[in-house]
Amino acid sequence: MKLYQLAALGGTFDHFHKGHQQFLSFAFSLSQKVVIGITNERLASQKAFPESLQSFPQRRKELVSFLKSQKFYSRSSLVILNDIYGPTLQPDKIQALVASELTYPGAKKVNYKRQSLNLKKLPIYVCPMIKSDDSRYLSSTRIRQGLVARSGQVYRHLFKQSYHLTNKQRLALKKPLGKLIIKNTRLNLQTLINQTRPLKISLVGDFITNYFVKHHLHFNYALVDWHIARKPVTLPYQSAFFATVKNPAGQITAAAAQKIFQLIKTQKKGVIRIIGEEDLLTIPIVLSLPLSSLVIYGQPHQGCVVVQVNEEAKKNFAKLASD
Secondary structure, X not given: OOOEEEEEXXXXXXXXXXXXXXXXXXXXXXXXXXXXXXXXXXXXXXXXXXXXXXXXXXXXXXXXXXHHHOOOHHHEEEEEEOOOOHHHHOOOOOOEEEEEOOOHHHHHHHHHHHHHOOOOOOOEEEEOOOEOOOOOEOOHHHHHOOOEOOOOOEHHHHHOOOEEOOHHXXXXXXXXXXXXEOOOHHHHXXXXXXXXXXXXXXXXXXXXXXXXXXXXXXXXXXXXXXXXXXXXXXOHHHHHEEEEEEEOOOEXXXXXXXXXXXXXXXXXXXXXXXXXXXXXXXXXHHHHOOOOEEEEEXXXXXXXXXXXXXXXXXXXXXXXXXX
């Protein structure tokens, strides 16, 4: 027997993760049936890093998939939330509210509104939140920010220690790890940037960075060693200098990786000068950027490679870092 016949909860359910699973399972343990409100596109767009938000149909699809897998779907009623209240202001239907530690203030607002309408307050049950590997709350915002995977894996933790890349890793990095652009580089780059509208653009290498500067193309971050084809160069992007860090050939040092994460955290344009080899730092730069970003690096004698930073790319680069 459940405590209630009908409870209600709401959320954006973006990038459906372990925390969402626990939240819903908690609600169905309390009530026979649950009204689940899913925020509409307008409300969802008010979240941080809205560029990476999934569409309403995709969010609903992943939610329904979980409900069916747990045999909750027949006990649920899905509604679109155009405001924080949804159907919770209807009299004598919903018997309880279920919230997370983050959405609890919203549940309290529902009760304040109900009282103003001469409706009784509803009991609020708060579900504990899942934490990621860094003991911070796992949230869709942090996933969109590119800091964690849906599983709670923290990408920055992959670089707690310096390490030499294996032959397998080096061979993998010699192949294009994204879209290879060979001809009409400037036109194709600008077209791709216009189409994807990236949140951030990061460059790896002096050749591609100089190319962007020369052709007045926008970028946010760059990793350079002040050499092109092993020859020293003096380039105009030094005005955006952020830091200098050592990264010997064949390695990814913890210092270099952590400096990259620090730069991205500032959300300000910056260039890091690498003393040693910057090519391998493509791995931590992909894993440090928010979703919907681009990483662009030169492919010797061919053109340039564009990596679209999405969940799949994060997964692949995280695997490459740990192989």
